[in-house]
Amino acid sequence: MSTSAPKADPGLYGYLPWDSRPKITWPGNARVALWIAPNIEFYEYAPPANPHRKAWPRPLPDILGYGTRDYGNRVGHQRMMRVLDQYGLRGSVSLSTALLQHHPEVIAMAAERNWEFFSHGIYNTRYTYGLDEAQEREMIQMSMELIKTHTGQHCDGYLAPALSHSPATIDLFAECGGNYTCDLFHDDQPTPVITRSGKKFVSVPYSLELNDTIVYVTNKIEPRRYGQMIKDAFDRLYAEGEHSGTVLCVPLHAYQVSHPHRLAAFQDAMDYICSHDGVWKATGREIAQHYLDNHYDQAIAAMAAVNQEEGA
Numbered sequence: 001m002s003t004s005a006p007k008a009d010p011g012l013y014g015y016l017p018w019d020s021r022p023k024i025t026w027p028g029n030a031r032v033a034l035w036i037a038p039n040i041e042f043y044e045y046a047p048p049a050n051p052h053r054k055a056w057p058r059p060l061p062d063i064l065g066y067g068t069r070d071y072g073n074r075v076g077h078q079r080m081m082r083v084l085d086q087y088g089l090r091g092s093v094s095l096s097t098a099l100l101q102h103h104p105e106v107i108a109m110a111a112e113r114n115w116e117f118f119s120h121g122i123y124n125t126r127y128t129y130g131l132d133e134a135q136e137r138e139m140i141q142m143s144m145e146l147i148k149t150h151t152g153q154h155c156d157g158y159l160a161p162a163l164s165h166s167p168a169t170i171d172l173f174a175e176c177g178g179n180y181t182c183d184l185f186h187d188d189q190p191t192p193v194i195t196r197s198g199k200k201f202v203s204v205p206y207s208l209e210l211n212d213t214i215v216y217v218t219n220k221i222e223p224r225r226y227g228q229m230i231k232d233a234f235d236r237l238y239a240e241g242e243h244s245g246t247v248l249c250v251p252l253h254a255y256q257v258s259h260p261h262r263l264a265a266f267q268d269a270m271d272y273i274c275s276h277d278g279v280w281k282a283t284g285r286e287i288a289q290h291y292l293d294n295h296y297d298q299a300i301a302a303m304a305a306v307n308q309e310e311g312a
Helices: 063-086 104-112 133-151 167-177 211-217 225-242 263-274 284-294 298-310
Strands: 030-040 090-094 116-119 246-253 280-283
Touching: 030 063, 030 104, 030 225, 030 284, 063 104, 063 246, 063 263, 104 116, 104 133, 116 133, 116 284, 133 167, 167 284, 211 246, 225 246, 225 263, 246 263, 263 280, 284 298
Parallel strands: 030 090, 030 246, 030 280, 090 116
Antiparallel strands: none
């Protein structure tokens, strides 16, 4: 995929306006597919320098930055797990796969709960920026192999490390055997993704707006307001899901959401959502596979029909 010629869009997905799409139905006729995406990450204390991006905002050694993130692996994940257990929710782990070696106990606790594991690269302080295709493919393959070796799971999904991408990222992951990406942020329903190999591949909605790091660090929103944001998003998607199934993703970081003064807001939102009928408590893998099995071909045909009409 060349980056030299001007492009109007990334060329990764077609367009269908919301009200023109084939209806999506979820298992049990649910209105909303709810999936929780805990980011279980490892940040190196002194990572290799990358000329495209600094790993830490402060000069090394950034004790503050490292310690803040280490809090999640030491304390936060267990708190988060207990809340998810309370509501019968299984996490879909966006995993820095180096953590399989650094803190296998955290992964064991998630595996005992039958959580999904998908790739978030090796370290969250090593980026896709500056890698050629061979190097990026090696990184993707290594992360998938680590997940298979340590958990027995096939790695179906991908969220690029620290959201760093190349023009070939999605193509490479599809070619390595992946089935879905979380990296497009463009919709509230799954959509087919165009890959150079022609493999069927899907985007599963992943919300940056409800990502706790964006909420707390970038937008500086108070915990109680974050809990209300999750509820408000659910209410809208639940109403629209009466007509065609929607997806609500809540991405979490245990060093953000699991602090003692913040966790109650998330717990209150889960209590509210899970009190409703018509909520499919899913994983990213389950959403992707259901869409691929039941709706992918319909969406492709509908987009082809629209394109044919526009070209007539």
